[in-house]
Ligand SMILES: Nc1ncnc2c1ncn2[C@@H]1O[C@H](COP(=O)(O)OP(=O)(O)OP(=O)(O)O)[C@@H](O)[C@H]1O
């Protein structure tokens with residue numbers, strides 16, 4: 001069983017529910033062993049949109065990297081994520097961040113995830129779960145790499161807010 005870390009993100013509709021739903025669906029084929037805090041984060045490198053909720057999960061799996069990607073993409077599709085969603089609000093986005101110490105670079109799959117170390121919305125929740133994990137092919141731990149991240153990305157814990165003060169950006173419904 002390999003240890004894996006997946007990044008989950010949602011910035012439309014009932015965001016927190018989508019994160020939970022994704023975990024339930026992922027549990028059909030991977031064993032989730034830990035979950036980070038949920039963070040509310042401003043969209044990075046995409047058109048101005050609703051804030052994201054982001055989190056990281058740790059899991060164990062016997063799926064190979066390509067089979068894991070096929071499975072995470074199936075979950076995204078089943079949850080209703082549209083095909084061409086670049087720069088569009090995301091119902092659910094599932095990124096394979098780390099797969100043990102494996103390094104892979106194919107046209108459809110790069111591991112570690114290519115933008116992992118640049119993104120506070122990934123690094124902060126990841127370090128919560130795996131501060132001492134050595135970044136594949138380096139001598140740096142994830143917490144070392146977090147310290148190198150330039151400041152300025154807006155991110156705050158979401159789980160600590162009382163439930164009735166959390167926004168529910170349900171833009172699928174008409175609020176009159
Ligand atoms: N580690 C990875 N995890 C998930 N997808 C990956 C990974 N490496 C490469 N990909 C490829 O990236 C493609 C685009 O994925 P996606 O639409 O989620 O990108 P994005 O969310 O717009 O951008 P980003 O990859 O920067 O988060 C996928 O079809 C997949 O083949």
Ligand SMILES: Nc1nc2c(c(=O)[nH]1)N=C(CO)CN2
Pocket residue numbers: 008009010041042043044045046052054093121
């Ligand atoms: N805050 C935040 N910004 C993003 C995110 C995300 O999950 N959170 N995902 C992106 C494309 O995958 C692009 N920008």
